Amino acid sequence: MDTTRNAFTFSKSLHRLLVIVLVVGQCHSMPVPTDVPMCTASETAQYSLTFTGKWTQAAFPKQYPVYRPPAQWSNLIGVTHSSDYHMWQSNDFASNGVRDFAEKGEAWTLMKEVEMAGERIQSVYGILSAPAVRGTGQMHTEFEVFARHSFLSFMVRIVPSPDWFVGVDSVDLCDGDYWKEKVTLELFPYDAGTDSGFTFSSPNFETIPQDRVTQITSSFPSHPANSFFYPRLKHLPPIAKVTLTKIKKTNQIISLPLEPTQSNLLPTGNEIEDKLINTPLDCEVSVWSPWGLCKGKCGDSGVKHRTRYVIMHPANNGAACPLLEEERKCFPDNCL
Numbered sequence: 092m093d094t095t096r097n098a099f100t101f102s103k104s105l106h107r108l109l110v111i112v113l114v115v116g117q118c119h120s121m122p123v124p125t126d127v128p129m130c131t132a133s134e135t136a137q138y139s140l141t142f143t144g145k146w147t148q149a150a151f152p153k154q155y156p157v158y159r160p161p162a163q164w165s166n167l168i169g170v171t172h173s174s175d176y177h178m179w180q181s182n183d184f185a186s187n188g189v190r191d192f193a194e195k196g197e198a199w200t201l202m203k204e205v206e207m208a209g210e211r212i213q214s215v216y217g218i219l220s221a222p223a224v225r226g227t228g229q230m231h232t233e234f235e236v237f238a239r240h241s242f243l244s245f246m247v248r249i250v251p252s253p254d255w256f257v258g259v260d261s262v263d264l265c266d267g268d269y270w271k272e273k274v275t276l277e278l279f280p281y282d283a284g285t286d287s288g289f290t291f292s293s294p295n296f297e298t299i300p301q302d303r304v305t306q307i308t309s310s311f312p313s314h315p316a317n318s319f320f321y322p323r324l325k326h327l328p329p330i331a332k333v334t335l336t337k338i339k340k341t342n343q344i345i346s347l348p349l350e351p352t353q354s355n356l357l358p359t360g361n362e363i364e365d366k367l368i369n370t371p372l373d374c375e376v377s378v379w380s381p382w383g384l385c386k387g388k389c390g391d392s393g394v395k396h397r398t399r400y401v402i403m404h405p406a407n408n409g410a411a412c413p414l415l416e417e418e419r420k421c422f423p424d425n426c427l
Contacts, residue, residue: 175214
């Protein structure tokens with residue numbers, strides 16, 4: 092109940108801020124960069140957005156968050172915009188707003204940055220949002236685009252995580268004179284470069300100096316503690332996907348609802364059927380302890396032992412754990 096109530100309060104408060112900047116892009120246009128194909132579609136278009144979580148324990152077994160909190164997604168925050176605006180970019184530094192959203196799920200600074208961009212360079216047309224869901228849940232929203240502002244960008248925070256998120260940067264829904272009927276994109280985790288934690292539940296550890304936004308892969312960051320480190324995989328499976336579908340034109344203009352609908356706020360019962368992915372997780376063990384004392388009678392050979400312990404148990408047919416105890420022959424010391 093608390094999760095649903097918080098999501099409702101967040102969405103309701105956020106909408107009051109969204110309506111401030113919803114139509115800022117209707118001002119006079121700025122010149123479009125010449126290296127970006129021009130959209131010449133004559134009419135506006137409405138799209139539905141469906142975000143589908145694929146964050147399952149089978150696909151991502153390493154340190155999978157089961158409780159406090161369980162694996163889930165934050166609210167989706169997105170913008171429709173022109174080619175001269177970027178909400179976030181891979182290999183670039185995250186803004187203060189992106190940092191706050193990626194680390195804490197707080198969108199106020201990010202929304203202010205969007206508002207300033209809309210007023211300064213008239214690059215933002217509208218803002219869209221969708222409520223938080225669990226790791227395999229779906230969220231939906233609708234939005235409008237037109238020729239000058241045919242691009243969509245959005246972010247969804249991975250919860251829990253240090254500063255990890257998924258999203259798209261400037262996907263163009265226009266194709267010359269036409270609007271694309273359907274676009275489906277697989278989503279992979281990104282690191283905002285502002286927190287140095289390696290695991291989903293890492294404590295806050297600010298990255299100084301700030302790093303760039305980078306995509307997390309099965310081998311990067313190359314550290315065995317990393318929650319997404321699967322050295323046997325060439326590529327991580329997608330952790331989510333987004334489907335953008337053009338809505339057939341009607342006489343009624345579709346806009347953001349004044350209040351979030353209760354059906355969108357329910358965090359349960361909205362899982363979907365999808366192809367099951369089982370990522371093998373190999374057993375991980377600690378380094379060996381020092382050899383113990385040699386046990387045996389003076390004048391006879393004895394044995395000494397060393398041990399190690401399991402850090403990560405195997406899953407999904409991953410490599411089994413090796414022996415955890417080892418012994419070797421020795422001769423007792425300090426014999427009289």
